[in-house]
Amino acid sequence: MRVAAVGAVVTTTLLFIVSQDVNGAAARRGRSRQPPPPSLTVPTGARLLVVAPHPDDETLGVGGLIQRVHATGGIVKVVYLTDGEGYPEGVQVEDHVESPSASDYRGYGRRRRHEALAALHTLGLDAASATFLRFPDGGLCQLMHRYWSEKRAAYRSPYTRLDRPPKSDMIVPDSEYRGEDLTQELARIIGEFQPTIIVVPRKEDQHADHCAAWFFVADALTAVRRVHPELTIDVLNYIVHFNAWPFGDDRPDLDAPPGLRGGASGWLRFPLTPEEIRTKRKALGRYDTQMKVMDWFLKGFGRTNEIFSRPATRTATLPTRGSPCCDQ
C-alpha cells in the first residue's frame, strides 16, 4: 500500500491509540486542568528507527520506547546524524583547554560515540543497532539550503575542519557534507531497514540540527516511497528543545510543551514502567561528558512518561529556499 501523505491515516494497524472520553468527563466534572493526552501502545515485533541528531537525543526523547520495542520482540536501529562534537563549552570542560583544536573536537565526538554505545547497551541494544553518519554538528541546517549539491564546495565544519564523513562510516560511497548526500544516506538506511515506525525530532524543535533532522527524514521518505511504495511507516515526532520545557515544573510526569500543538494526532503519552524509568535514567548517566555540563537538562527527561506526536504533513522538499531551521 502506498504511504499516504498524512501519518495518522496509515497508522491504524501499527499503533493503537487508547483514547478515553477524558474531554467529556473533565467537562462534566467542571475541571479546569487539561485532560492528559491519549496513550500510545506499541504492537509486538515493531521495527523502530530512531533518528538522533546527536548522541543522547535517542535516550532523552525515546529511551523508554526503545526499551519497550526491544522487550516486545521488535528490532531497534538508532541513526546518529552527528557525533555531537561541535560543543565548545563541553570540550573546554572535558579537555581543560580554552581554545579547543580540531583534534580536540574530533576527540570529543569519539567520546560521545562511545557514550552512545554504552547508553544503548544499558537500554538493551548491542553496538550493531547504532549507525553513526558523522555529519557536521551544528551544520545540518546549512546543508538544507546553501550546501545542498555539488554546485558548490561541500560544507566544512568549523570545529573538526572536515568536509566529509570518514570513509569507513559512509553509507553511500563518496558522500560529502552536502544535503543531497545526507538525504541519500538516510533513504538508503530506511529502504534497507524497512522500519514500521520512525521517530524523529519535530521541525519546531528549537535546536537547528533537530529541526533539520525532520526535513532530511521527510525528504528521504519521499525518495523511499518511489522505490518502496508498499512500505507503511508510522512517523512519530519527539522534541527535546523548546523554550524552558520541560523544566517549568518538577512533577514526575512529562506534559506537552506549553504553546506547541500536538500535530495531526494530538500529543500522545507513552507511560513507562518503573523498571523502564530506572533504566532510562541509568542510560542518561552514561553520557558522562554531558552530565558534567548540563546534568539538570538530561535529568529533566527522566520522567514517568515520554511524549510524542505525529506530523501534520510528512513531506518536505529540499533544498529549501531559505534556512527555516538556521533562522530559528
Ligand SMILES: [Zn+2]
Ligand atoms: Zn541534540
